[in-house]
Amino acid sequence: MSLNRTHRARRGFTLLELLVVMFILVLLAGTVTALVMKRTEDAKHARAKADIASFETAIDLYKLDNQAYxxxxxxxxxxxxxxxxxxxxxxxxxxxxxxxxxxxxYLYQAPGEHNQDSYDLFSLGKDGQEGGAGNDADILNWD
Structure with a gap:
């Protein structure tokens, strides 16, 4: 008889155990999602900086050939x-x-307001508004 009772107790997980496991999985999924979203925004900022650097090279070549921006x-x-x-x-x-x-x-102005002897080139970032910090920060060629 005691053998039968032990066998019944091991048949499956309790509802509480399943809820704890589900809670842990939800926490892990939320953490991973937050990290991926941050990395995505970091990658967008890096791409904008690389684009601006590439444009700067092209703009400088244009000026060398044409003596004007x-x-x-x-x-x-x-x-x-x-x-x-x-x-x-x-x-x-x-x-x-x-x-x-x-x-x-990308926004371009020659002569620039910030680089008065050359040009300003920038992106308004994620929020599309001037200024901002963190993910909303502008990507500028004068900082």
Missing amino acids: PPSLEALRAKPSGDELPNWNGPYVKKAVPADPWGRA
């Missing part, structure tokens, strides 16, 4: 119509100017 980022891809640029040696970028990692255009 381009009127827009699109001028890196196609010679501006109506401008007399006998030394234009582009395209200075291989593909069309991409959007920033959040789907908005």
Whole structure:
């Protein structure tokens, strides 16, 4: 008889044990999701910084050839119509100017407000607003 009782006690997990395991799994899933989301935002910031560095190189090459900064980022891809640029040696970028990692255009201004003797080039970051910190921080070529 005692053998039969022991056998019944080992048939499965109790509801409490299952709830504890489920709670632990939910905590782990939440932690992993938060870490992945942070890494995704970090990667977007890194891509925006790399894009800006690449544009800076192309803009500097444009200036070397034409003795002036381009009127827009699109001028890196196609010679501006109506401008007399006998030394234009582009395209200075291989593909069309991409959007920033959040789907908005990079902002370019020559002469710059912050770099008055050259140009400002930046992305407004995740929030699309000037300023911000952390994931919402702007990616700038003057900091």
